[in-house]
Structures are given as C-alpha cells and as structure tokens.
Amino acid sequence: PAETRARLPTLYSPAPAAAPPISLIRPITILVGDSGVGKTSLLVQFDQGKFISGSFSATVGIGLTNKVVTVDDTKVKLQIWDTAGQERFRSVTHAYYRDAHALLLLYDITSKSSFDNIRAWLTEIHEYAQSDVVIMLLGNKADMSSERAIRRDEGERLAREYSVPFMETSAKTGVNVELAFTAIAKYVTVFPRHSLPAHNSLKIKNKAAARKITRLCAELVQTFPRAAFSRFLL
Template sequence: MARAYDFLYKIVVIGDPGVGKTCVIFRFSEDVFHTTFLSVIGIDFKFRTIELDGKKIKVQIWDTAGQERFKAINTTYYRGAQGIMVLYDITNQNSFVNMRKWIRESEEHGSADAEKMILGNKCDMDETRAVSQEKGEQLAKELGIKFFETSAKVAINVEEAFMTLVRDIKSKMDRNMDAKGQQKPEVIKVTKKNSHKKSCLNFCT
C-alpha cells in the first residue's frame, strides 16, 4: 500500500518542566489548548501531516518530561531528529538561564545537521514577563538559530514557528539529495514503552 505522505520529519521539543512544551505541541498538532495537562513520564509524541511545496510531510513531534531523572530517555530520543525546538517560559528567568544547558545537550546527543529553533513561550502573559524579547533574540542570534515568541493559549506564532522549522528542514533535506534525487533514508524507531504514561498536573500556557 502506498504511503500517505512523501516525507517523515521528526522534531523533538525540549526545555525545563512547566515551560509549556506539551501545550505548544497540542496547539500545533490538534489546534487545542487545555488549562491543565498531565506531566509526561518518559516520552510521548504527536503527528500532523502538512503540505509544503507540493509534498505531503508527516511531522512527528516528540515531547519529554524535562526532569533530570529522565535524562537517559532524553538522550536517546534525539536520534533521527531533523529538528529541535528549545523552549523557555518568558515569565520564568531560570528557564531562560537553563537554555544553554538544553542547547549543549541537543548538540551533544542530536545530529549536527538538525535544524534548531528557540521559542519564548507564554508571551500572552506580558504583565508577568521576566525575560525581554530582546534577550531571546540576542541568544538566538548568538547561537545562529531562529527565534519566535509564542503562546499556546492564544495561538500566537505556534503555527508559524513549526512551519518555519519544517520548511528549513525540507530545504536542508533537499540540498542533501543524492545523485539519483532520492532522499537519504532516515530510520526512526518508535517504542511504545512508557509512551503514554502520565502523572501529576502540569500547568502551562
């Protein structure tokens, strides 16, 4: 049976607990927002199929708990990822300070060719902002990657951020086509173990 898509891209979403990773993923994959989510234990993922440049692209978006005790899981789920989103909460200074740690981890365990993007989430909560937009832009410029401020709650820039990342991945993959014009194979292993276990309430925007 023919596949329902032309390409499968894997994107991983990382950052401190509570920055809104799950909310951002649900906003892009299902266009919904929930005031509470059950914290992810291990790994969870969502899919969305989009059309870009006449091709159907199935986007597989991976979410993790973010807690240090799951570090062994986090280091393995970078494998095969063409895109990495690193989130912080604009109302939480510590989550921004920890961005360099997450970037280092993604560089250590992820592919050197993976496209990266920084998201400053919860920008609808400007009255309690702790990190200026300029600081986020400065960090992204320093690292040479793209930056968006987003809000999963009111759907600000989430679609734009994901579509930009997918477009950048596709552009890079197109450049890496082999002489026959065939995309080099990318093997993504999906394990169902711990894929949907959840516990504890996680409030996010």
C-alpha cells in the same frame, strides 16, 4: 461525415493529465526544555488548534504525536516527540536526539530559570544530536506579558549567540505556533538532511540553517493570521 468529424474534439477530448504524485516526508521533531514551559500545550495547540485550560501533568518519559501538513505540493508528516523536562528523564530523551531532524527548544518568558537553563540544553543537544540538526528557540507564554521575566531582546540576543532562529509563541492564543512548526516542515522539504556541512562548532553549524529558516518564515508569515513575526532573528 463532416458534422461528426467536427464534433470529435468535443466527444473525444483527451483526459486531463494526472496530477503529479505527492511525496510524503517524515521528519522527526523534538520539543525540549524545562518542565512547565508549555511543551505539551504548544503541541496540543498545533495538533488540535485549541488550548486546554488548567495545568497538564508533567510529561513522563516521552510522547509522540503525528501531524500531516502540506508544504507547497509536498505532504510532510511531522513526527513530534514531546519530552519530559525533568532531570531524571534526561537519559531517555538523549536517546532520541540522534534521529531528530529538528529541535524546538522552549523556555517560559515568565520563568528566568527556564531561560537560564537554555545554555545547558544547547550543550546537551550539541553532545547528543546530529551535527546538521535544525534548532529553533521559542520563548513561550507570550500572552503573559504582564508577568514577563525575560525581555524579547534577551531571547533574541541568546539566539544570535548560538546562531539559531527565534520567535515568541503562545500556546494559549496560538500566536506563531503553526508558523514555527510549518517553517520546520518547509525547511526539511527545501533543504534535505545533510545538505549542510558538519562542523564541530554549534554556532557555525546552525548559522546557515538559521538564515534559511528566517527567510522561509518571512515567506510564510503572510499566510498566518495569528503570526507575530516582528524582529525574528535575521
């Protein structure tokens, strides 16, 4: 009957289209830098959203944390390795460099020695990591401005010298912490590994990646209430 036919579209409306499958990317990210710069605290802030007061015992060897973040429609499972900064563990951390997709290189803004050692860390990275590894320089403990030993512009100048992106972070307040990790996650989804040409020069091989990460951070920063994106390396 006409009445039944009229109801058919309602009674037998097609099922909604299935959502496209969500892919899962597993990039390896390594935290490096001198002992005491706050690598473990930074990771705890990103993973658990909290700051544990008091000093952590120095990391022995290397530790692993997995954290899943969603970038657009892609789930990214960041495998984050927290490395020991002491000299006696360097041979252990060197073995992990080669598989790394990204390296977050930290110094403590209240410690001149940790900043002075950044060049040595970059030399090691150049020697042991893949030529297309993504490097981001982070000046940690930004909440301790009254004890600052390294000015922001000094960090920016060093980052420009090596053509790596830079920002200051605070594991205590959370400023820029999620932004830094999410920028790495977004980068590896948009620009797959080996999309950049290999080059013997550490400066040249990072230049394109630095510009891309900077652009991604500029897009992401509006979504992070605790971000302080001023004067990020362009």
